[in-house]
Amino acid sequence: MVSLKDVAEKTGFSIRTVNRALKSDGYVAPATRERVLAAAERLGYRANLKARALRTGLSYEIGVVLGTMDELKIAKMTSFEQTLREAGFSVDVLFGLPGGDPTRGYQGTLETLLDRQPAAVALFPEHGMSLERMAMRLVQSGIPYVVFDPEAEYMDPGELHAVRIDRGHGVRLAVRHLFELGHRNIAYLGGVADRSRLDGYEAETRNLELEPIVLDTDAWEGEFESGWNGGELFLAADPRPDAVQVFSDVTAMGLLAFLHEQGLRVPEDVAVVGFDDRQIASVCWPALTTVAMPNHEVGVAAAEILLAKITGEPAPAAGWSRTVATRLKVRDST
Amino acid sequence: MVSLKDVAEKTGFSIRTVNRALKSDGYVAPATRERVLAAAERLGYRANLKARALRTGLSYEIGVVLGTMDELKIAKMTSFEQTLREAGFSVDVLFGLPGGDPTRGYQGTLETLLDRQPAAVALFPEHGMSLERMAMRLVQSGIPYVVFDPEAEYMDPGELHAVRIDRGHGVRLAVRHLFELGHRNIAYLGGVADRSRLDGYEAETRNLELEPIVLDTDAWEGEFESGWNGGELFLAADPRPDAVQVFSDVTAMGLLAFLHEQGLRVPEDVAVVGFDDRQIASVCWPALTTVAMPNHEVGVAAAEILLAKITGEPAPAAGWSRTVATRLKVRDST
DNA sequence: TTGTAAGCGTTATCAA
DNA sequence: TTGATAACGCTTACAA
Numbered sequence: 001m002v003s004l005k006d007v008a009e010k011t012g013f014s015i016r017t018v019n020r021a022l023k024s025d026g027y028v029a030p031a032t033r034e035r036v037l038a039a040a041e042r043l044g045y046r047a048n049l050k051a052r053a054l055r056t057g058l059s060y061e062i063g064v065v066l067g068t069m070d071e072l073k074i075a076k077m078t079s080f081e082q083t084l085r086e087a088g089f090s091v092d093v094l095f096g097l098p099g100g101d102p103t104r105g106y107q108g109t110l111e112t113l114l115d116r117q118p119a120a121v122a123l124f125p126e127h128g129m130s131l132e133r134m135a136m137r138l139v140q141s142g143i144p145y146v147v148f149d150p151e152a153e154y155m156d157p158g159e160l161h162a163v164r165i166d167r168g169h170g171v172r173l174a175v176r177h178l179f180e181l182g183h184r185n186i187a188y189l190g191g192v193a194d195r196s197r198l199d200g201y202e203a204e205t206r207n208l209e210l211e212p213i214v215l216d217t218d219a220w221e222g223e224f225e226s227g228w229n230g231g232e233l234f235l236a237a238d239p240r241p242d243a244v245q246v247f248s249d250v251t252a253m254g255l256l257a258f259l260h261e262q263g264l265r266v267p268e269d270v271a272v273v274g275f276d277d278r279q280i281a282s283v284c285w286p287a288l289t290t291v292a293m294p295n296h297e298v299g300v301a302a303a304e305i306l307l308a309k310i311t312g313e314p315a316p317a318a319g320w321s322r323t324v325a326t327r328l329k330v331r332d333s334t
Numbered sequence: 335m336v337s338l339k340d341v342a343e344k345t346g347f348s349i350r351t352v353n354r355a356l357k358s359d360g361y362v363a364p365a366t367r368e369r370v371l372a373a374a375e376r377l378g379y380r381a382n383l384k385a386r387a388l389r390t391g392l393s394y395e396i397g398v399v400l401g402t403m404d405e406l407k408i409a410k411m412t413s414f415e416q417t418l419r420e421a422g423f424s425v426d427v428l429f430g431l432p433g434g435d436p437t438r439g440y441q442g443t444l445e446t447l448l449d450r451q452p453a454a455v456a457l458f459p460e461h462g463m464s465l466e467r468m469a470m471r472l473v474q475s476g477i478p479y480v481v482f483d484p485e486a487e488y489m490d491p492g493e494l495h496a497v498r499i500d501r502g503h504g505v506r507l508a509v510r511h512l513f514e515l516g517h518r519n520i521a522y523l524g525g526v527a528d529r530s531r532l533d534g535y536e537a538e539t540r541n542l543e544l545e546p547i548v549l550d551t552d553a554w555e556g557e558f559e560s561g562w563n564g565g566e567l568f569l570a571a572d573p574r575p576d577a578v579q580v581f582s583d584v585t586a587m588g589l590l591a592f593l594h595e596q597g598l599r600v601p602e603d604v605a606v607v608g609f610d611d612r613q614i615a616s617v618c619w620p621a622l623t624t625v626a627m628p629n630h631e632v633g634v635a636a637a638e639i640l641l642a643k644i645t646g647e648p649a650p651a652a653g654w655s656r657t658v659a660t661r662l663k664v665r666d667s668t
Numbered sequence: 669t670t671g672t673a674a675g676c677g678t679t680a681t682c683a684a
Numbered sequence: 685t686t687g688a689t690a691a692c693g694c695t696t697a698c699a700a
Contacts, residue, residue, distance in 0.1 A: 001451070003693055014671045019695075027669055046449050050384040050393075051693035054676050059384075069412065071613075074403045081429055090450070092426050095415055115380050116424070117335070224617050253617035260619045279405075280614045283558050283587035285594045337677055348687045353679070361685050385677035388692050 002043045010039045022047075053117070062306060063118035064093045065109050065134070067126035071278055072295065076148055079299030080122065087307055089119065096126065110134050120144040120306040125151060135160055144309030146302045146320070149293075152196050161320035163301045167275070168200025170291035170326025174245050174273045175204040177289075177328055183243035183271060187213035189230045189255060190247025197275060201245055213241055223247070227254020231262070234270075242270055243334070249274035249281045249290055256284065256333075271334040286332035294324050336377045344373045356381075387451070396640060397452035398427045399443050399468070401460035405612055406629065410482055413633030414456065421641055423453065430460065444468050454478040454640040459485060469494055478643030480636045480654070483627075486530050495654035497635045501609070502534025504625035504660025508579050508607045509538035511623075511662055517577035517605060521547035523564045523589060524581025531609060535579055547575055557581070561588020565596070568604075576604055577668070583608035583615045583624055590618065590667075605668040620666035628658050 004022075008015045013032060021028045021036035022045075028036075039045075053059050062084050066073060081091045096109040106129040113121060114137075121138055123145065125131055131147060138145040147162035171188075178186050188201040192214060205212045215233040217226035227246060234241060234255070246252040252274035259266055266272055266286055274281050277292035301322045309320065338356075342349045347366060355362045355370035356379075362370075373379075387393050396418050400407060415425045430443040440463040447455065448471075455472055457479065459465055465481060472479040481496035505522075512520050522535040526548060539546045549567040551560035561580060568575060568589070580586040586608035593600055600606050600620055608615050611626035635656045643654070 001693090005693075015694085016672080016696090017670055020670085023695090029669060032669080046445075048388070048451070048693050049449055050388045050451065051676090052695075054382070054384045054388055054678090054692090055694045055696085057676075069403070069408045071405060074408070078403065078429065085429075090426065090428065090446075092424065094424065095412070095419075111380075112424075115383055117382070117384065250613075250617055253619075257617075257619040257621075278613075279584075280617060283584055283591075283614060284618055285587070285591040287591075335677090339677075349678090350680090350688080351686055354686085357679090363685060366685080382677050385692090386679075388676090388694090389678045389680085391692075 001048065002045050003048065004045075007036065007040050007043060007045050010043060011035050059117050059119045060089045061116060061118045062089050062091050063113040063116065063121045064091060064124070065096060065106060065113060065121065065129075066093065066124035067096045067106070067129070069095075072276060072293070073124055073148075075293075075295035076299045076302070079296040080303050081299075083300050083303035084307070087303075089307075092116065092118065096129070106130070107133065107137075110137060114141060114143070118143065119310055120146075122302055122306065123147045125149065131160060144306055146305045146309075148302055149298065152194070161305065163298050163305070164321060164323040165293050165298065166323055166325050167196040167291070167293075168198075168203065170275070170293075170328060171197045171200030171245055172204040172207075173326075173328040174289075174291055175201060175208070175210075177330065178243040178245070178271055178273065178334060179208050179210070181243075181271065181334060184210060185213060185239050185241045186210060186243045186245065187215055187234065187237065187241035189215040189217060189227070189234065189244050190251065191218040191226070192216045193218055194247075197245070197247060213237055213239075215241075215244075217247070217251070223250040224254040227251035227256070228258050229254075231255055231258030234258075235262070243273070244270060245273045245275075247275060249276045249278045249288060252288055252290070252333075253280060253284060256288075266333050273328075273334060277329055281329075282331070289331045289334040290329055291326050292329050293326055297324050335382065336379050337382065338379075340377060341370065341374050341379050344377060345369050393451050393453045394423045395450060395452045396423050396425045397447040397450065397455045398425060398458065399430060399440060399447060399455065399463075400427065400458035401430045401440070401463070403427075403429075406610060406627070407458055407482075409627075409629035410633045410636070413630040414637050415633075417634050417637035418641070421637075423641075426450065426452065430463070440464070441467060441471070444471060448475060448477070452477065453644055454480075456636055456640065457481045459483065465494060478640055480639045480643075482636060483632065486528070495639065497632050497639070498655060498657040499627050499632065500657055500659050501530040501625070501627075502532075502537065504609070504627075504662060505531045505534030505579055506538040506541075507660075507662040508623070508625055509535060509542070509544075511664065512577040512579070512605055512607065512668060513542050513544070515577075515605065515668060518544060519547060519573050519575045520544060520577045520579065521549055521568065521571065521575035522579050523549040523551060523561070523568065524585065525552040525560070526550045527552055528581075531579070531581065547571055547573075549575075549578075551581070551585070557584040558588040561585035561590070562592045563588075565589055565592030568592075569596070577607070578604060579607045579609075581609060583610045583612045583622060586622055586624070586667075587614060587618060590622075601666070601668050607662075607668060611663055615663075616665065623665045623668040624663055625660050626663050627660055631658050 020026045021033045096106040217230045220226045274288045274290035281288040281290045342352045354360045355367045430440040551564045554560045608622045608624035615622040615624045
């Protein structure tokens with residue numbers, strides 16, 4: 001690797017002058033500048049980022065801790081990464097389990113990440129991850145952090161700096177959409193332990209003075225199975241729903257498969273709305289109307305929070321968290 | 335951050351001794367060792383990786399250049415990352431377009447990555463990416479590299495170090511599977527410009543002495559549209575196929591949607607095989623029989639190639655490339 | 669307008 | 685068995 005020293009020797013100037021010319025800080029004679037730039041270009045000089053970081057104590061790396069990647073996280077990560085890159089930062093992703101130091105779990109992954117002295121850290125909640133503990137560790141280390149879309153139990157905006165997603169909002173839009181299509185027996189199919197979507201469903205049915213029909217799938221583990229098995233609950237419900245808001249797109253796939261097997265038509269016999277707007281939603285049959293998370297916005301918001309923290313801006317009046325709305329994507333299943 | 339110096343002051347030993355004790359290189363008195371370790375633990379000492387890299391010139395970072403993440407790349411990345419992490423390396427992912435330096439495209443992304451002095455680089459081919467040029471740049475910089483699953487045009491194993499995927503192999507398995515189920519009019523639905531799957535299809539139909547039926551979808555852009563529109567080709571084909579190997583799972587979704595609309599049953603009226611084994615394949619209706627890439631194996635192979643190159647092992651007799659087979663996953667659509 | 673010298677935290681050389 | 689000391693490549697006071 002060619003260093004400042006090499007360029008200095010080539011041009012006859014001192015390291016300091018070369019450095020000044022390259023970073024254009026301080027006074028440099030135009031002619032000098034010219035020669036230095038030309039030499040650097042010719043030699044292929046590139047600043048050693050590690051040396052710079054060592055000296056300045058400033059890192060331009062943002063760490064991300066997550067368990068497994070999936071389509072939904074990618075969508076958020078993409079705009080997150082892009083926003084940060086445009087601000088001169090690079091993003092390092094560290095996967096947690098099952099690698100790393102399994103005995104220490106995600107906390108160990110975080111320690112590994114901290115060894116790299118990141119400028120900030122973003123966390124994707126994962127089953128078995130103790131967000132408070134990780135956040136505490138980061139605060140204690142003086143490293144800015146943000147959490148992507150934490151579970152409802154962390155909804156108190158005060159305790160955890162996060163970008164939250166208002167799932168209920170999109171579900172309300174969906175219920176209203178179904179109502180406007182003429183449906184009056186609108187069911188919710190999903191677990192009742194997770195209130196995030198259910199709250200929206202209940203609020204909007206109340207608002208529209210409809211009788212809520214909750215088809216509880218908490219008995220089943222997998223999302224697809226919940227949809228498939230939930231089909232039986234649907235058949236047994238009285239009155240039989242003419243529309244269903246489903247917990248997720250994958251669960252909706254299970255329900256669709258069940259309905260197809262039963263010879264029921266979608267949306268003629270029953271309208272179905274999913275949640276997540278995964279790729280499957282647009283390529284399944286019929287193409288699924290679904291509630292979409294504003295993934296791009298989420299990523300940008302998370303990046304902005306970190307950038308503001310890094311530059312030492314004071315916390316906004318509303319705190320370091322932000323909540324974004326969901327929206328409805330109408331396709332052929334309603 | 336607490337440094338070697340801090341631990342040295344705390345224990346009264348010199349920096350060098352502390353360093354020796356911590357890295358257990360050279361002779362250190364057991365008692366000394368004990369005390370140093372205890373102090374380091376108590377103070378929360380963590381080695382500064384940037385300083386170490388600066389001094390040794392050795393980096394433990396592996397860079398990855400890609401355009402956009404998707405489900406299939408994730409699957410490969412996961413085992414890639416895990417294998418490398420277990421060997422003590424961390425993986426940095428840099429997304430190319432549309433961020434970075436747009437005027438320079440992926441080449442610019444690579445330069446940005448090189449600024450971080452990675453120990454090795456992995457490339458995910460992308461439309462508009464010049465693999466030869468990037469590989470040349472890396473070779474010139476003396477940085478080991480590997481390419482994930484390059485296009486067929488780079489199939490000469492000599493010119494590009496890569497993990498290649500034998501798509502034709504899985505297609506042959508699929509055709510044979512369909513044959514064994516009694517199908518005799520087995521079609522291939524997809525573009526003819528891409529030979530990777532088609533070669534396998536033609537080889538196996540020849541082998542089984544079947545008449546090949548190629549439904550060319552090169553006229554359409556999107557994968558889903560190709561499947562949907564390809565349905566017309568299917569209807570018009572004479573003889574009408576009783577089984578179809580489709581280019582991809584998404585294209586198969588398009589075909590399935592078309593068949594459903596036509597009231598044709600799968601697999602009773604026509605059997606359908608996809609390619610890729612995406613999530614959709616297991617949750618669509620009917621669950622799709624498909625050809626799966628050995629993503630885990632691909633990731634591990636790529637990691638192993640890089641690790642071997644980094645440790646200076648001589649190139650294997652077969653060269654630095656490796657080719658892995660595909661396999662068939664039978665579900666309900668056949 | 670340019671140069672000298674110190675220092676970031678680590679590793680490596682050499683001597684004690 | 686341990687300790688000075690230099691060096692990696694960069695930035696930054698401070699001089700000249």
